[in-house]
Amino acid sequence: MVIVTGAGRGIGRDHALEFARQGARVVVNDLGTGPGGEGASGGPALEVVAEIEALGGQAVANCDDVSDWGGAARLVKTAVSAYGRLDVLVNNAGFVRDRMLVSMTEQEWDDVVRVHLKGHFLPLRHAAAYWRESAKAGERVTGRVINTSSGAGLLGSVGQANYSAAKAGIAALTQVAAAELGRYGVTVNAIAPAARTRMTEEVFAATMARPESGFDPMDPANIAPLVVWLGSEGAGHVTGRVFEVEGGSIALATGWRHGERAERGARWDPAAVGEAVAGLLAAAPSPEPVYGT
Structure with a gap:
């Protein structure tokens, strides 16, 4: 039984569909906002549920705000009530609200950090409590x-200080x-994906051309197989890792490590x-360059 947040469009939608193809029952969470977090609609989540059901799978929609x-x-x-487990x-x-640091408003900073970082912590916090109680019950x-x-969180990205800080967090x-x-x-891993989505179309417009035929490296569906595998029992030996x-x-990202030391x-x-x-x-070694420099 799988929860996917932000599953109404883009990368999240393809996660939900691939999990369903592999036999998982899915809670499709999406607030249905615009690219900058404006508005709300249950339509995107319900559309993905309908797609999963058309595949012969099982899914329910959830439109709660994950940063609340x-x-x-x-x-x-919702997951436990619908399917008895998580x-x-x-x-x-x-979502993104891109702006150069000297022009960024407090609200643009707060909104992006809230949705990305707090919006990760809160579902994780409540899921962890559920799993802890299950383990204690034997x-x-x-x-x-x-x-x-994101690569922005691992290396930084010009014009995305709020997003980069949240993703690093x-x-x-x-x-x-x-x-x-x-x-x-419980295992906990992360991905830093690169794909064509509403959030990346403007930032990476020059590299987002769709190929006329053949393999599309920017198709968001390319991200889902790694995520589905990380969600499997076979991935139980992998935890605390970040994959690009x-x-x-697929690449294994390595973060901060203790380096050379000068001792007095x-x-x-x-x-x-x-x-x-x-x-x-x-x-x-020389640091990797910040994206956009």
Whole structure:
């Protein structure tokens, strides 16, 4: 039994459809907002439910706001009430409000961080509570969480400070949740996908041309197979990881690691710090460039 948030369109829709093709029962969550988070409609979620049913699968729609405590709680309850259990949570919902840092408003910052970062934490929080209680009751738990980070969160992206910060937070949240929830039989991983969606069409317009024939590397359906596998019992040995996925490519992203160290054995004098830092920089690999630079 699978929950997919933001499943009314784009990448989330293809997650929901692929899970259904593989025999999973799906809760299709979508608030039905516009690309910038405006408005709300139950139409997109209901349309995906209809698609799944046309495939012979089972699905229910949920239109709760995943960035609201009560909404996220109702989402998890919808899954358990409809199907008696919850096995997989795919956190995917989000939108963008892009602007250069010096022009970004407080509201644009708050809205994007709320929907992406808080909108990941709250469903995860309520799903984790459900799995913990199940484990304490002696049930065998094989919970799976797949979060959605971004290359912007791993490397940064010019004009997307709010989105990049939220997606970086999701990567860190994934690591913490994996460390905390493993004792209950739950794995937590994240993906950093690249595909043609409403959020990326303007940012990557130059590279989003649809091929006339053959394999389309920007098709959002390319992301779903990795997510479905991470949601399977066979992925139980993989947790706390972030995977970049695009077209036919899957890569394991490696984040911050302890690097070279300069040791003085006493408190540093400011005059000596510059030389020490120069040595550290010389020994370290060059950082990956920020997207857009």
